[in-house]
Amino acid sequence: MFDIQEIRSQFSILNQQVNGKPLVYLDNAATSQKPNSVLEVWNQYYTEFNANVHRGIHTLSQLATEEMELSRRKIQKFINAEHDFEVIFTKGTTEGINLIAYILTQKLKKDDEIIISYLEHHSNIVPWQLLCERTGAKLRVIPIDENGVLQLDYLDEFLSEKTKVVSVNQVSNALGIVNPIEEIIAKTRANSDAYIVIDGAQSAPHFKIDVQALDCDFFVFSGHKMYAPMGTGILYGKQAVLEDLPPFHGGGEMIAVCSFDRTTYAGLPFKYEAGTPNVGGNIALGAAVDFINKVGHENIQNHENALLQYAQKHLLEIEGLKVYGENANRTGVVSFNLIGMGISSDVGMILDKMGVAVRTGHHCTQPIMDFFDIAGTVRASFAVYNTFEEIDLLVEGVKKAQRMLS
Ligand SMILES: Cc1ncc(COP(=O)(O)O)c(CNc2co[nH]c2=O)c1O
Numbered sequence: 001m002f003d004i005q006e007i008r009s010q011f012s013i014l015n016q017q018v019n020g021k022p023l024v025y026l027d028n029a030a031t032s033q034k035p036n037s038v039l040e041v042w043n044q045y046y047t048e049f050n051a052n053v054h055r056g057i058h059t060l061s062q063l064a065t066e067e068m069e070l071s072r073r074k075i076q077k078f079i080n081a082e083h084d085f086e087v088i089f090t091k092g093t094t095e096g097i098n099l100i101a102y103i104l105t106q107k108l109k110k111d112d113e114i115i116i117s118y119l120e121h122h123s124n125i126v127p128w129q130l131l132c133e134r135t136g137a138k139l140r141v142i143p144i145d146e147n148g149v150l151q152l153d154y155l156d157e158f159l160s161e162k163t164k165v166v167s168v169n170q171v172s173n174a175l176g177i178v179n180p181i182e183e184i185i186a187k188t189r190a191n192s193d194a195y196i197v198i199d200g201a202q203s204a205p206h207f208k209i210d211v212q213a214l215d216c217d218f219f220v221f222s223g224h225k226m227y228a229p230m231g232t233g234i235l236y237g238k239q240a241v242l243e244d245l246p247p248f249h250g251g252g253e254m255i256a257v258c259s260f261d262r263t264t265y266a267g268l269p270f271k272y273e274a275g276t277p278n279v280g281g282n283i284a285l286g287a288a289v290d291f292i293n294k295v296g297h298e299n300i301q302n303h304e305n306a307l308l309q310y311a312q313k314h315l316l317e318i319e320g321l322k323v324y325g326e327n328a329n330r331t332g333v334v335s336f337n338l339i340g341m342g343i344s345s346d347v348g349m350i351l352d353k354m355g356v357a358v359r360t361g362h363h364c365t366q367p368i369m370d371f372f373d374i375a376g377t378v379r380a381s382f383a384v385y386n387t388f389e390e391i392d393l394l395v396e397g398v399k400k401a402q403r404m405l406s
């Protein structure tokens with residue numbers, strides 16, 4: 001049973017007014033709000049068993065270690081990883097992708113190729129550009145069509161023995177487009193020995209993830225977009241792949257034996273978890289997984305897809321409004337502009353005065369904006385706690401913005 005009011009009651013932050021109006025929070029692709037259960041776990045850690053982990057002999061340290069490793073096992077099951085040690089705690093998707101690009105340096109050489117797509121977030125573009133600078137490898141970009149859909153014929157053309165990395169997102173943060181990653185992975189496996197990286201920042205909050213079924217080498221996502229605190233994220237890596245690659249950061253936790261003559265490294269996951277981790281955040285990420293599992297992926301997807309369809313239907317009734325990727329398979333996001341009426345931030349500021357929080361601008365996807373020859377879009381993005389009444393307020397606000405900007 002999906003009870004939207006019961007769900008909303010778990011998010012105290014939603015019960016406030018902004019500029020004298022009820023808050024309508026529609027910027028979930030940037031970060032989601034956190035349920036009381038997640039905040040309570042966070043608070044409990046810091047008030048009852050705050051301690052550093054893994055090497056302490058005292059009770060609080062052992063309790064903190066047990067709770068963080070329990071969270072790791074919850075996340076293992078959440079993404080259906082074969083082993084909990086394939087789950088690496090990071091501070092988010094950006095760190096995860098940079099970690100992968102860094103540890104692959106020694107695997108690439110001049111004229112090798114890295115394939116990404118036009119739909120990528122800057123966090124899945126720049127780390128690969130830096131890797132190309134370090135190694136002399138070349139970047140190849142899968143283009144999109146006028147509806148924002150990847151043109152996979154180019155992937156067929158690009159794939160070769162030179163292809164060493166294929167890194168794409170499962171869902172575009174700017175447009176909400178769901179990419180056919182199963183097809184991309186199958187083509188890549190059949191035509192290259194490339195490492196396959198999936199950016200799941202915008203899919204993990206919405207979809208059931210199964211990394212074994214996907215057969216990707218890496219899967220990265222951010223906790224703060226799926227009801228967990230800021231500064232949390234996960235990098236999944238296949239055991240055989242991670243054990244073959246060098247560490248990322250050096251320091252405490254990640255060594256087996258350290259001497260001035262030679263240092264050996266800890267096994268997984270600790271080889272990739274140098275330094276003191278975000279213990280409270282990592283434990284709270286496990287509580288966020290519990291929240292998602294309790295609501296249920298099917299309920300989440302059904303509700304968010306209904307919101308998306310409702311929003312698109314009523315936004316498109318506004319004359320002069322364009323939705324980007326209108327006819328594509330999308331989730332969680334509607335990205336639009338009032339054509340010929342100011343810039344996206346003008347609309348965003350008017351909506352804010354009405355209590356409606358959306359994201360405007362390029363969304364760290366400037367290549368997509370360049371493709372559509374626009375500076376940015378107005379992006380409304382949904383979470384499980386949003387309502388149809390909130391969509392009505394969004395549409396009313398866009399109509400008001402249109403009147404004001406005419
Ligand atoms: C697809 C995608 N990849 C990577 C990132 C980076 O994640 P981070 O390391 O947690 O910042 C984001 C963040 N996307 C957005 C952040 O703010 N608005 C957004 O659309 C994203 O949407």
